[in-house]
Amino acid sequence: MPINVVLLGFGTVGESVYRTIASHQDGLRKILGTEIVVKGVLVKDARKPRNIASDVLVTTDFKKLLELPKIDAAIEAIVGVEPAYTYGVKFLNAGIPVITANKEMAAHKGEKLRREADANGTEFHFEAAVAGGIPIIAVLNQLLHANRVSKIEGILNGTSNFILSTMRGEGISFDEALKRAQRNGYAEADPSNDILGKDSFYKLMIISELVFGKQPEWKKVECTGINELSIKDFEEASAGGQRIKLVASIGKDEDGNITAAVEPQSLNETHPLYHVEGVDNGIVVHTDLLGRLFLQGPGAGGLPTASAILEDLTQHFQKNPNPKPFREASKVRAIH
Ligand code: NAP
Ligand code: HSE
Numbered sequence: 001m002p003i004n005v006v007l008l009g010f011g012t013v014g015e016s017v018y019r020t021i022a023s024h025q026d027g028l029r030k031i032l033g034t035e036i037v038v039k040g041v042l043v044k045d046a047r048k049p050r051n052i053a054s055d056v057l058v059t060t061d062f063k064k065l066l067e068l069p070k071i072d073a074a075i076e077a078i079v080g081v082e083p084a085y086t087y088g089v090k091f092l093n094a095g096i097p098v099i100t101a102n103k104e105m106a107a108h109k110g111e112k113l114r115r116e117a118d119a120n121g122t123e124f125h126f127e128a129a130v131a132g133g134i135p136i137i138a139v140l141n142q143l144l145h146a147n148r149v150s151k152i153e154g155i156l157n158g159t160s161n162f163i164l165s166t167m168r169g170e171g172i173s174f175d176e177a178l179k180r181a182q183r184n185g186y187a188e189a190d191p192s193n194d195i196l197g198k199d200s201f202y203k204l205m206i207i208s209e210l211v212f213g214k215q216p217e218w219k220k221v222e223c224t225g226i227n228e229l230s231i232k233d234f235e236e237a238s239a240g241g242q243r244i245k246l247v248a249s250i251g252k253d254e255d256g257n258i259t260a261a262v263e264p265q266s267l268n269e270t271h272p273l274y275h276v277e278g279v280d281n282g283i284v285v286h287t288d289l290l291g292r293l294f295l296q297g298p299g300a301g302g303l304p305t306a307s308a309i310l311e312d313l314t315q316h317f318q319k320n321p322n323p324k325p326f327r328e329a330s331k332v333r334a335i336h
Contacts, residue, residue: 003032003317006040008087009077010050012060012185013128014041014103016302017075017309020053024310032317040065042087062087065089066094073316073326075309076100078130079189085109086108092116092124097320099312101128101305104193107202110209123320130203131281133304134297135311137211139285140210147287149211151251154283155276156203156301158220159187159194160226160246168234168243186279186300196225197262200248204260208250212218216250216258218228224263242266251286272296 007014007019021028021036026326029035040057042065043050051060061081074091076098077085084105088098092113100106106113106129127137131154142151162184163177172180178195181187186194198304201223204218205215217237226246237244245267250260267274272294276282281299286292296305 001070002035002037003072003313004037004039004068004070005073005075005313006068006071007038007075007077008042008065008084009079010041010043010052011077012302013077013305013309014075015050016306017077019308020303020310028310028314031314033321036313039071040068044078046144049153051292062090066090071096073097073099073313074109075313076102076105077305077309078102079104081108085113088113088124089116092120092122095120095122097123097316099124099125099128099309099316101126101309103129103199103206104203107205107215108180109141110206114124123316125316126206127312128305128308130206131283131295132158132279132297132299132301133307134281134283134295134299135308136207136295136312137210138315139293139295140207144285144287147249147289149285149287151249151286152207152283153247153249153273154200154204154207155245155273155281155284156200156248156283156299157194157197157246158279158281159191160197160200160297161276161299162186162279162282163195163242163244164226168238169277181279184279185302193229194225197223197246199226200246200262204248204250204262208258208260208302210254212258214258216260222261222263226264229264234264237266240266242268245273245276247273 038056046060074096076084084102091098106126113124130136159181162181166177188194194214208215244264248262253259272284273282279300282296284294
């Protein structure tokens, strides 16, 4: 039996997932012992031309997607908290695992969705929601159990790092650099979340839940973007041999309170994040046993994000080789 999936969203991420499932089908079949078949795609605008096989249901009606027979996983790559959260809950209620790239939704509702997944004997995955293709969620969730993490610092937004790097490296304007980031598929549909630091903030809150078991009070987290930087800031940084980076950091103070911030920082050459350029993200994890672990890789764009989603998908079905039979969403509530 194939593994049947549905895609919510067919933008930069959704389309890359669709194409990557096709281009990597042979390898996936070897790993999973069966093929992955995209059965349906949910979009917002039915009139947009799309290159999707004719036997795939393309719809703007979520109910039609949910009514497809035998769906084994839902891949969510739409924008914002709603309707993504409501759709996620409906799939989980039907016993269908949800894999998301949507960090805004995961930061707001991740904890609820994990509980919903547990209650229905399924799973909620969100590797693609943090730091693009870098497998930071797997590292924190699966590989650093014995270690006590004391602090994490990261460049978590590919768009703003691309803007800062290209402005400095090529001398182009902020607006031109942002346009390039949009053309490359790095920026959000509304790029204000990228440049105001909110996108980094959401990712930091997801990390906080994993590492410290909860999020800090949002209003106590300083969140400054790159939009307020002046020419003078850049000149001063380069005169001092420094580079300005949008750094998201989280740790605990002496009283055990979580402290977090997103802010531009001038970093010296000795700092590992100084060397993270372009669309790359970088994450420094400080732990008691390991010391300092540094991860770097592409933080945005279709392929790196599809990579994270496909890794979630393959890991899920390696762990759960026999997809559960589809349950109708309406019947599930009665069970609990
Ligand atoms: P995008 O290019 O703007 O695509 C969004 C897709 O979602 C479009 O296909 C759109 O439909 C569909 N959509 C939006 N609202 C919808 C709704 N209410 N109902 C049904 N479909 C809806 O965005 P993207 O860059 O692919 O990003 C998708 C998600 O992944 C976002 O949450 C983003 O934060 C996250 N993400 C993006 C990246 C990246 O590098 N781009 C990386 C990691 C995570 P139409 O095509 O009809 O407009
Ligand atoms: N807009 C986001 C970024 C996409 O630039 O980092 C990846 O989450």
